[in-house]
Amino acid sequence: DPKIIQKPKYLVAVTGSEKILICEQYLGHNAMYWYRQSAKKPLEFMFSYSYQKLMDNQTASSRFQPQSSKKNHLDLQITALKPDDSATYFCASSQDSANTEVFFGKGTRLTVV
């Protein structure tokens, strides 16, 4: 029974288009994150949100915009998609900023053609 739900599971997009990756967690956590896993790099931290506020943006360009409408939601909007954006995007969460145990969703595999 998955507690971190990511939608869609697979996504194909055209270069230059815009997509939104959905993430909802039902663990009662207050901190949520996005990670990216591509063929060329290890699993890579992108964003950190705590209590719906951005804590850190490590590596992502401005084309990547997290959106948190509710405490348990952290969607990822990606604009002007490029083929290099092709990757699996994982949503993750932890109880709060002091808790280091991070739980991951199943990921959204994005392919940009």
Place this chain on the structure above:
Amino acid sequence: GEQVEQRPPHLSVREGDSAVIICTYTDPNSYYFFWYKQEPGAGLQLLMKVFSSTEINEGQGFTVLLNKKDKQLSLNLTAAHPGDSAVYFCAVKDLTQVVGQLTFGRGTRLQVYA
């Protein structure tokens, strides 16, 4: 910044044999260490969290060793079985990193055959 090297990238063992995966990290300030398991089509499942003060950690069917002197973290699956087949990732966190930020190794794809 922190870098984590994980080896081997692929590992194939017979059922009942042991399997060892090793990660080497660079930052001496690393304080928390993790092993995750990823089965096909699934997210990352946390296997074990290790504090820097604990060198030997026992789980169900596996042992995690932390060698701070050599900056190495290892996962030893004893008596592997086909259900252990998955990709295993180590991850490291130091106290200066922001909330939720872990540095991952590239993963080891383990196959256990009968």
